[in-house]
Every structure is written in C-alpha cells, then in structure tokens.
Amino acid sequence: MTTNWTILHEKVMHHLDAIYADVPLDMPIGKLASQLIETIGIKREEDIVMPGPYVNYWDEQDIIMITYGDSVINEGELPLTTLYNFLNKYCKTTINNVHILPFFPFSSDDGFSVIDYSSVNESLGDWAEVSQIAKDYGLMVDLVINHCSARSVWFENFIKGEGAGHDFFFTASPDDDLSMVTRPRVSPLLRETQTANGTRYVWCTFSHDQVDFDFRNPQVLLAFIDIIRLYIEKGSKIFRLDAVAFLWKIVGTTCINLIQTHEVIRLIRTLIEHIDPSIMLITETNIPNRENLTYFGNANEAHAIYNFSLPPLLVNTLVTGSCRYLKSWIMSMPPAQHGTTYFNFIASHDGIGLRPAEGLLDEDEISELVHTMQNFGGKISWRASAHGQQKPYEINITLFDALQGTTKGPDKWQIERFICAHAIMLAMEGIPGIYIHSLLGTSNDYDKVANTGQNRSINRKRWSLPELEALLDSPYSQHHKVLTRVSQLIRIRKTQDAFHPNASQYTLQMGDQIFGFWRQSLDRKQSVFCISNISDEAQSILLSDINLVGTDHWLELISREVIHDVNAFMTLQPYQTIWISNQDSE
Template sequence: MNILTQLAEKLQLQLSVIYDGVEIETSYKELSLDLIDMMGLNTHCVEPVPYANHWSQKDMILITYGDSFLEEGVKPLKTLDSFLEEHIGESVNGVHILPFFPYSSDDGFSVIDYSSVNESLGDWSDISAIAKKRKLMSDLVINHCSSRGIWFENFIKGEGKGSDYFFTASPDDDLSQVVRPRTSSLLRPVETEKGLQHVWCTFSHDQVDLDFRNPEVLLTFVSIIRQYLDAGVRIFRLDAVAFLWKELTSASINLPQTHEVVRLLRTLIEHSEPEAIMITETNIPNTQNLTYFGNANEAHCIYNFSLPPLLVNTLITGDCLYLKRWLMSMPPAQNGTCYFNFIASHDGIGLRPAEGLLSDIEINTLVNTMQSFGGRISWRTSETGEQKPYEMNISLFDALQGTVEGEDKWGLERFICAHAIMFALEGIPGIYIHSMLGTRNDYEKLKNTHHNRSINRHRWDYSQLERQLANTSSSHHTVLARMLELIDIRKKQLAFHPNAIQFVLHLGLQLFGFWRQSSDRKQSIFCVSNISKEDVELRLGELNLISTDTWFDLIAGTPVTNLNEVVTLSPYQTVWLTNIMLES
C-alpha cells in the first residue's frame, strides 16, 4: 500500500469521527481526496517520522506584532526585519508575528481576509523575507472571523462563499452550559435575507464563530494552511481552537470533534512539510490543556498557560510552594511533543489556568497586587453567572516591580529572575517583544482604545527605541543585554533541550530549583533561583553534586571550588550549576 493510499484511509477514519451524526453531502472518501488535493499532496507527500522532535535547545520564539516598531516612510514588517537583524541577530531563531492580515478588531484576531497581508504592514514578500531567516510562526485564527469580511456579508445575503459558514442558534435553546471567556451575550441577532438569525459569538460580536459541521469550512482552512506553508510559515498557532466545535446543551469547549480536527490538521501538515509544527492556544485549566497533546498525534506543542500566573505569584509573594507543586505534577512531554513556555504575551496573564492551583484568596491577592502596579483586570461570566477575574492586563516589567508589600528596588532583578527560570524549564521559550525590551505599561494607548489589553501592546517609534538601546544607562538597553546573555548561554547547553530530563528540587520555599539532564546523560544543570527579596543560603551539599566532576556556574562564569560550600544567593539571583561547560 503506497503512502497516498494510507493517508487517504487515515483521513477517512478521522473524518468519520468528526462528522459522526452530521449529515454531509460528500462521502468521507471524496472528502479525503479533496483534502489531499487541497494540500498538494498528490505531487509532494512525505512519510512523517513518528515521535520526532523538530526542535532543540537552540530554538526560541520572539512574539511580536508586525507593527511593534514604526519608522517613517518604511513598512513596519521591513522595520521588524531590521530590528531582528540588528538587535537580536542569531540569538533568537524564531519569530511569531501576530495576525498580519486585514482585520476589524482585537488587534488582528478578527480577520477580514485570511489570504492577504495587511497593506499597512507590508506584503507577502516581507513575510517570506523574514521566514527565510527565522522559523516563522503564524496564527491560524480558526474559531471565528470578522463580521466585516466577505464571508459574513454573503451570509447576510444568503448566497456566495461563506453564506453557510457560520454557527447559529436560537435564544430559546438551552445554552446554560456553554463556557464563556467574555461577559458579552453569546448570540448576536442579525437581519439576513432569510430573516432574523442569531449567530454564535464566543468572544465578541465582531468575531463570529465558524461552523465546522460544514466540510467546506474545513476545506477552506486547509487551503489557507497550504498558502501559509508556501509563504514560509513553519509553526501554526491554532488560536482559540478549544471552542471550535459547538453542540447545543453542552459546554461547547474541548469537544471530541475539536480534538479530531486538530489530529486531522496535523496529519495533513506533517505529510506536507515534516519540519512544520502546530501549537494549540488553549487558555483553559491545566488538566484540560494537557489533553491537546493527545497521544503525540495532536498538537506538537501546547502553551504552558499555568506558568505565567504561578511564576508571577511566586515572585511577588517570595514563596514557591504553588509553582513547585504544579511543576511536580506536570508530566514530561513525550518525544514528538513539547511545552511552549512563556510568561508574557500580547494578551494578559490568564487566570483560568491558575484555577485549582491557587485558591480564590490567593488569586484575589494577585489581582489586587497587579492593580496596585497599574494593571487592569478583564472579567468573565462563570458557569454560575458570577463575575470572575479572567485575565490581568499589565506589562511584565511593571508586574514585577514589587511584591505584595508594594514596589521596591528589586524590579529589574526580579524580572531577570523570572526569565532565567523560564529559559531553563523543559520546553521551548517564547519571549514577548516588550519583555525583551523591558517596555512599561502604555497608559496612553489604553486611554485611546479603552481596551485593557492595549496596556501591553505598545508601538515603539523606532528611532526613539534606537536611541534608548544605544544608551548604556537606559533600562531598555540593560534588559535587552541581560536577556540576550542568558539566551546565548542557554542555547549551548544540551541539558536545556526542550525534552531533556527534569526533576524538581526541594530547597525550601524561598529557593526554587530543578535539575535538568541531557538525553545522553553527560550534562547536568542544577537551576536554583532565590525568589525572595532577602539573601538566602544555598547549601551545595543538598544538591548532591558528583564530586568527581568539575562544576561551574554558567551565569556567573565561575567554577565551584567547594561542593560542600554554603553559597549566599542575593535577592532574585539565579545559578545554573553544570558539570560541563559547553561552548557551542
């Protein structure tokens, strides 16, 4: 049996799971052949290697908008490329350009046209130019699209492509179980040529949800994936994918059909481009998030959404209990899968992934502390109808300017400590552009947009940024230099491979530590951070360092001369103690 026949049979089986109980006009066999044709697999089809890791310790992703840097007379994507070449260089080999398509709201996540680049940013040649130099990650905004796009216009007219792409329901339906990430009403009434209809809007009334019960919607998104692959995209971020499949009288989140769609898309992508990977963006409680690994047959990577709130909570309380408990509970990602670690993003610090890990009292303390540092809070309606904090909107640099006791002098060291922890953890690190630069809360943009998330979506005047980065006394210069220093150390260590062994260390509540070991078992790294604003003693004897090895602190660049020594760690100091100094 040849590879195409095997692929077609696998797709038919996956389609039978997705559309079980749904009346569709074409057979599973015909639909599978359409999918193969749409992806161009008739002319180029590769057999994927199971459980292959398409990443190493050298991989890291910079997260940025296409217009994070503005330069007079220059398209923002070209300015972004210049920034990457001039200030990031080879330190970071991947870039996630947040939605770069024409859009109507939500800073890009309400897509009007999936096939075009927003003219204000540049064009496809600018995207491809960046993709030739770095691993390019693109959003696949798959759950919903803009109400101002041609698809929705055709839905209102009742004819043309898109006229049957949207999920509708009745206000009389039982929708009480539906999980909502927003406080707006779920259904939006729309006058159409067919009369009044109520379209499903998980997020906002400008973001109308697509109906994957219609196979044409699936085929359309497969054609979009093909276009992005041709443009050089190698990492697909499936935005809000947990909400993709809806069923009345259900929670309409994480349904079996959603998981099967993810598996099908992985099947198509890995047969087309073996190095391409998928990351699912599922901002949900931790146990639910983990299910998107499947059996190494769904997402290659999942966002470690619990890390940001737990790490921030650790650093503002000086107590690592909850972070340590969570890390001990996290299963190692099997080969072929990987965690995607981050502590800041274009969105805020999500609180749903902390549910069940932090108590309501601890979450409220965290929320109140972020508000005292200038942050804003976004809310959601819970299953019981009460308002609960959904997300903390604040720049990470401001979030770590103090503790529950208030602001202090340790903000920079606390901020660097957070990244030293994140860079060393099992997984691929993702760094938000404003963390790389130490950008502060943007109150002016918040005032202009009235959207809480705008506080951490600053657009830099590029000439002003250049002056800041050239000034050695500037905090932005200092942050970038120290971040790149840590990154360059990390990239050389085999024990920091995203799938290298990891064990949590028990060193009390003020020292957060874990041990990493390379797959060949030759390199070990003990990663220990003082997460408090007091000097704390680290007894090296408790680490059981092998006495026949020579040990070094990678960050300080100094040898460890006495394995029984008591080392005093300054507030928020991190040590990476290794038995092998790798230089390349």
C-alpha cells in the same frame, strides 16, 4: 499494493469518520478525504512524506519571539521591513523564530478579527516582506480558526444568503439551553443578524465582531486547509491555532474541548506532517491546566501546547516570595513525549490568564494577586461564570511592571526580579517564547489604553525606532539593561545540551524561598542545576544538598565562577539565579 496515498487516505477517512459521526454529509467521506489531501498540496504519490514517530524537530537553540508586525515603526518604512531590520540588529544571536501576530486585514481585536485570510494588511507590507522574514527566521503564524470578522466577505455573503461563506457560520436560537456554555467574555453569546433568510442568531464566543465558524460544514474545513497550504507556501513553519478549544459547538454542552475539536486538530496534523513533518502545530488553549494537557493527545495532536499556567504561577511566586504553588505545579507536570513539547512563555500580547491558575491557586491567593497587580497599575478583564457571576479572567499589565515589587509594594528589585523570571523560564523543559516588550523591558502604556478603551492595549505599545534605539544604546536605561541581560541568558541557554526542550527535568526540594530544578541532557552527559532565590532577602544554600558529584568539575554558567568545593555554602542575592553545570558547552 498498498501505497503511501492509500495509507494517508485511510488515515484521513478515519479522522473524518470521528468528526462527522453525528453530522449528515452531502458527499461520501472518501471523496472529502481526497479533496482535503489535494487541497493541502498533495497531488501525486511522490508528494507524500511519511513522517517518523516521536521525532523532535527542535532543540535548545530554538527561541521564539512574539511580536506584532508594527511593534516597532520607522517613518517612511513598511513596519514588516522595520521588524526585519530590528531582528537583524538586536536579535540575530538570540532569536531564531518569530511569531508575527495576525498580519492580515482586520476589523478589531488587534488582528484577531480577520477580514481576509489570504492577504497581508497593506499598512504592514505584503507577502514579500513576510517571506523575507521567513527566509532568515522560522515563521510562526496565527491560524484564527474559531471565528472571523463580521466585515469579511464570507459573513457578508451569509447575510445575503449566497456566495462563498454563506453557510460558514454557527447559529442557535435564543430559546436554546445555553446555560452550560463556557464563556471567556461577558458580552451576549448570540448576535441577532438580519439576513436574506430572515433573522438569524450568530454564535459569537468573543465579540459580536468575531463571528464563529460552523465546522459541521466540511466546506469550512476545506477552506482552512487551503489557508494552511497558502501560509506554508509563504514560508510558515509554525502554526498557532488561536482559540481552538472553542472550535466545535453542540447546543446543550459546554462547547469547549469537545472530542470533535481534538479530532480536527489530529486531522490537521496528519495532513501537514505528510507534506513537511518539521512544521509545528501549537494550540492556544487558555484553559485550566488539566484540560490544556489533553491537547498533546497521544503525540498525535499539538506538537506543543502553551504552558498557560506558568505566567500566573511564576508572577505569584515572585511577588509573594514563596514558590510553594509553582513547585507543586511543576512536580505534577508530565514530561512531554518525544515529538511533543511545551511552549513556555511568561508574557504575551494578551494579559496574564487566570483560568489556567484555577485549581492551582486558591481563590484567596488569586484575589491577592489581582489586588497586587492593580496596585502596580494593572487592569482586570472579566468573564461570566457558570452561575452568571463575574470572575477575573485576565490581568492586563506588562510583565516588567507586574514585577516591580511584592505584595508589600514596589521596591528596588524590579529588574532583578524580572531577570529571575526569565532565567527560570529559559531553563525549563520546553521551547521558550519571549514577547518583544519583555525583551525590551517595556512599561505599561496607559496612553494606548486611553486611546483604544481596551485593557489589553496596556501591553501593546508601538515603539518609534529612533526613540527605541536611543534607549537601547543608553547603558542607564531599563530597556538596555533588560535586553542585555535577557540576551546573555538566551545565548547561554542555546549552548547547553541539558536545555534541550525534551531533556529530563526534576524538581529540587529547597524550601519555599528557593526554587530549583535539575535538567539532564538526552545523552545523560550534561547536568545543569537551575536554582533561583525568589525572595527579596539573601538566601544561603548548601551545595551538598543538591548532590553535586565530587568527581565532576562544576561551573556556574551565568557568572562563569568555578565551583571548587561541592560541600560549600553559596549565598544567593535577592532574585539571583545560578545555573550549575558539570560541563561547559560554550
């Protein structure tokens, strides 16, 4: 008799055969498969859930807020408690999921150099505070899977040559041919380290404080499955696989997007979905668009992928006043299969990545975008190209300040332009992710850059709660205006069936100054035409050009204006967005 355990065990073995095809193991594949299944928390046949194919465990009400655990602080209160109270006061009707950026003990990179994966940074709180948030909001956590801190016990044991983790790290030789390796940084790839076993050269994709794991050792895989189990027990519902594209290394290759990396993600998905199919994996792969799309697999890898091309393309659109590149890209994007979706964002704790714009914007367009952002106070982070040249890798700037003007310079349309960006993102196919500093309309934090010496600090302000509340309560502040208007858009989105992450999306052809697309609900009953003037001049559109059916009743959802004449002209003010629907779901 074939049991669910047998089916799962064979599936896990299939993944392992692909991952370790060229790696000699010191245990049978079948035994390793059993260990992995037990480590994820499946001890008995009754523990196994058999997932259905192509199921969407999300809908139009899902919004994810991205934040550090201490983005808002209040004297005498644990930051995670402050975050919980902030969410309840300002976001209860808009946000239902929260991505708390790494909240573990760390040594650098604002949390992404993890010292201990199993505990909470005591300056933020404890697991009790994390679980409190997880009870009322879907909790998204980072699985920093490519590397850990050089101050971790694992790396200390690597130096000593004994104990847990002593064989967890990838090493190479300075004499190896590493010329093809894809680098997101300009620091030396190998870190010379004196160990009990002599001088070793440890692979460091990002920095010498972030030492890369060696997944050729199955004990590393087992350790991370154990970490995943712990996070699930603490309430995690969404896992962000940080920098996962670099996970598997083979000397002499690019060491990015290797087939073993994809298979590891498939294995993790298989294990997770057999204990709770509603848990999501989101891959954080800041790479060119075509490569990024491969992380969907055949609806058997990531449930969602970061839509990394959207931020640079949308910012470029709004500062140039032309949607030509954005329109071309969105037309080329395949609809996500059921069981998968896009994770849309236009700002995050990192900057505006430029690698995902490669092949979509030409070099002159990227150069002009970089120059414009520098004029708006932005910083530029660099990477080494394959030929050793430095290329712009990331623009470091808050989204609010990135949209303060156009290529002509700052102007009076900053808030309108900023709201337009969010209206476009919120209406698109996929699940929206909104960075807390976008929700709050935060400007560049130059003091923090000066204090840390890190460009990314410009967009990582730490707000004092009393100061922030005073600004949010003032109807004249940019922060109040932004929070009020973005929250209004979110509340509208959450009531429209046509904004389901997997609802159909079709691009409209309305010239370079008007960006539009049509969304249709899964049951085909609701249509919403999402149209934005992305220029600094008023634009008129003829409603008949978008084929509004005359027998339907049409309503503009944002202004609540009823459309009586489907053949009339409508004038859109600079950066105005309209959502025209044939039914009102509010």
